[in-house]
Amino acid sequence: MMKQYNTRAILSSLLICGFIGMFSETALNIAMTNLMDVFQISAAMAQWLTTGFLLTLGILMPMSGLLLQMFTTRQLFIGSLISLIVGTLIAALAFNFEMLMFARVLQALGMGMLLPLMFNTILVIFPPEKRGAAMGFVGLVIMFAPATGPTIGGLLIEYFTWHYIFWFSLPFLVIGLLIGLKYLENVTDVTKPRIDLLSVILSTIGFGGVVFGFSKAGEGSEGWGSTVVVTSIVVGLISLVLFILRQNVMRDPMMNLRVFKHPMYVVGLLMVLSCMLIIMSSMIILPMFLQTGAGLSVFTAGLMLLPGSALNGILSPRMGSLFDKYGPKWLVIPGFVIVSVMLWFFTTLSPASSVAFIVALHIGLMVGIGMVWMPAQTNGLNQLPPELYPHGTAVMNTLQQVVGAIGTAVAISILSGGMEKYLHGSSAPTLKTEIANAMTAGSQNVFLFTMIIALISVVMALFIRRVVVNRETIKSIH
Structure with a gap:
C-alpha cells in the first residue's frame, strides 16, 4: 500500500523553485551585453556567469546519487532552497562582477541539489500510472522556464536594471520554501553510504579541469595553446581516466559506468x-x-x-x-x-x-x-x-x-x-x-x-x- 502524500502541494513547491532556478539561469544571458558595459568586462569574462553556473552543476551532479542517500528529503530541500535564496539575494545586491559571480555559484549549488531531488521525489510520491503526467509538468517547466527568462529579463532591464531579475525571483523562492516546509515529507530512507573520497576528488578535478580549460580558451587573453588551458584540460582528462578506472574496480561505485x-x-x-x-x-x-x-x-x-x-x-x-x-x-x-x-x-x-x-x-x-x-x-x-x-x-x-x-x-x-x-x-x-x-x-x-x-x-x-x-x-x- 502506497503512503498518501499531498502530491499537489509537494509538486507545486518543487515546480515553483525549479522554475525560478531555471529562469534566472537564462534571464541573465540576455543581460550579458548590459553587464559587459556596467562592469567593464569582456564577453569572455561575462561568459563565466554562465560557465561558472554550469561548472558548479557539473561538479555536483556526479555526487547527486550519494547526496540523496546521505540526507533526508527535507534536509536536502531546505539546504538547496537556502543556497538558492541567499545566492539570489546577493545577486540582487551585487555591485561588482566578483559579487555576482559568487552569487551564481551559490545559486548553482542550490539547483544542483534541487533538480535530482525533484526527479527522485516525484518517482516516490506518485504511483506509476500518474508518474508520466507529473514528469510531463517537470519537462514543461524545464523547457518553459529558460524560454521566459530572456523575455522577462529583457523587460526588467529595459525599464529597471538587471538587479531586478533577482528581486523578481526572490518572493517566488520564499513561497516555494514555505509550501515545502509545510507539506514536503521525508520520502526516502537515509542509508549513509560509504563515501569514497578519492572518487569525489578525481571527479571534481576531472570535470572541473576540463570545463575550466575550455572556458579559459574562450577568453581573448588566453589562446588554445596557452599553458593554463593545456594544463587544466590535460590534468582534467587524466583525472577523468583515473576516475573511470576507480569506478570500474569498486563494488559500489559513485557512478556506475x-x-x-x-x-x-x-x-x-x-x-x-x-x-x-x-x-x-x-x-x-x-x-x-x-x-x-x-x-x-x-x-x-x-x-x-x-x-x-x-x-x-x-x-x-x-x-x-x-x-x-x-x-x-x-x-x-x-x-x-x-x-x-x-x-x-x-x-x-x-x-x-x-x-x-x-x-x-x-x-x-x-x-x-x-x-x-x-x-x-x-x-x-x-x-x-x-x-x-x-x-x-x-x-x-x-x-x-x-x-x-x-x-x-x-x-x-x-x-x-x-x-x-x-x-x-x-x-x-x-x-x-x-x-x-x-x-x-x-x-x-x-x-x-x-x-x-x-x-x-x-x-x-x-x-x-x-x-x-x-x-x-x-x-x-x-
Missing part, C-alpha cells in the same frame, strides 16, 4: 549531448547578435526568442506520446534534418535580416531539438536494467552540464576569433556598423560549427533503433 555497455543508451546520450551543445551555443550567441549585430533592444531580442522556446516546452509531452506510438527513428532523424537546415539558414544572417525570418528560424530550430531530445533520452534509458537507472540519469545529467559549459566556451571562442579577424582587415574598426558586421561574421562562424555537429548527428540518428522494455523491467523500475 556499466551503462556504457548498452549501445542504444550510448547513441541516445550522444544525441542529447549534441542537442545541448547546439542549444547552449545558439542561446549565448543569438542574443549577442540581435543586440550588437542587428542593433535591437534587449527586450525585443528576448521577445524574439520566446515563441521557439515556448513551443519546444509545450511540444515536449506531445513528443513523448508520439515516441510511444512510433518509436524514436521517425522523430529523431527528421528532427536533426530540420535542425541542420535551420542552422544552415542561420549562417546567412546579416544585420539586414528581418525579425520574422530570425523568429521563424528559431522556432524551426527549437521544434527540431524537441523532436530529438526526449525520444533519444527515453529510448536510451529504456535499454538499461533497473539497477542502472539512477546511474544512467546521473551520467546523462553530469555530461550535459559539462558539454553545456564546453559548448558555451567554444562558441565564444569562435565568435571572438571571427570578430577579431574581421576587424583586423577593417579600415575603421571602431565604427558602429563595422562592429555590427564583425559580430555578424563571428556569429555566422558559430552557426557553421553547430551545423557540422547537427550533420554528424543526422548520420548517428540512422543507427538508432527502438528498445522494447518488457513489463517485468517496468515493474522493477517502479
Whole structure:
C-alpha cells in the first residue's frame, strides 16, 4: 500500500523553485551585453556567469546519487532552497562582477541539489500510472522556464536594471520554501553510504579541469595553446581516466559506468549531448547578435526568442506520446534534418535580416531539438536494467552540464576569433556598423560549427533503433 502524500502541494513547491532556478539561469544571458558595459568586462569574462553556473552543476551532479542517500528529503530541500535564496539575494545586491559571480555559484549549488531531488521525489510520491503526467509538468517547466527568462529579463532591464531579475525571483523562492516546509515529507530512507573520497576528488578535478580549460580558451587573453588551458584540460582528462578506472574496480561505485555497455543508451546520450551543445551555443550567441549585430533592444531580442522556446516546452509531452506510438527513428532523424537546415539558414544572417525570418528560424530550430531530445533520452534509458537507472540519469545529467559549459566556451571562442579577424582587415574598426558586421561574421562562424555537429548527428540518428522494455523491467523500475 502506497503512503498518501499531498502530491499537489509537494509538486507545486518543487515546480515553483525549479522554475525560478531555471529562469534566472537564462534571464541573465540576455543581460550579458548590459553587464559587459556596467562592469567593464569582456564577453569572455561575462561568459563565466554562465560557465561558472554550469561548472558548479557539473561538479555536483556526479555526487547527486550519494547526496540523496546521505540526507533526508527535507534536509536536502531546505539546504538547496537556502543556497538558492541567499545566492539570489546577493545577486540582487551585487555591485561588482566578483559579487555576482559568487552569487551564481551559490545559486548553482542550490539547483544542483534541487533538480535530482525533484526527479527522485516525484518517482516516490506518485504511483506509476500518474508518474508520466507529473514528469510531463517537470519537462514543461524545464523547457518553459529558460524560454521566459530572456523575455522577462529583457523587460526588467529595459525599464529597471538587471538587479531586478533577482528581486523578481526572490518572493517566488520564499513561497516555494514555505509550501515545502509545510507539506514536503521525508520520502526516502537515509542509508549513509560509504563515501569514497578519492572518487569525489578525481571527479571534481576531472570535470572541473576540463570545463575550466575550455572556458579559459574562450577568453581573448588566453589562446588554445596557452599553458593554463593545456594544463587544466590535460590534468582534467587524466583525472577523468583515473576516475573511470576507480569506478570500474569498486563494488559500489559513485557512478556506475556499466551503462556504457548498452549501445542504444550510448547513441541516445550522444544525441542529447549534441542537442545541448547546439542549444547552449545558439542561446549565448543569438542574443549577442540581435543586440550588437542587428542593433535591437534587449527586450525585443528576448521577445524574439520566446515563441521557439515556448513551443519546444509545450511540444515536449506531445513528443513523448508520439515516441510511444512510433518509436524514436521517425522523430529523431527528421528532427536533426530540420535542425541542420535551420542552422544552415542561420549562417546567412546579416544585420539586414528581418525579425520574422530570425523568429521563424528559431522556432524551426527549437521544434527540431524537441523532436530529438526526449525520444533519444527515453529510448536510451529504456535499454538499461533497473539497477542502472539512477546511474544512467546521473551520467546523462553530469555530461550535459559539462558539454553545456564546453559548448558555451567554444562558441565564444569562435565568435571572438571571427570578430577579431574581421576587424583586423577593417579600415575603421571602431565604427558602429563595422562592429555590427564583425559580430555578424563571428556569429555566422558559430552557426557553421553547430551545423557540422547537427550533420554528424543526422548520420548517428540512422543507427538508432527502438528498445522494447518488457513489463517485468517496468515493474522493477517502479
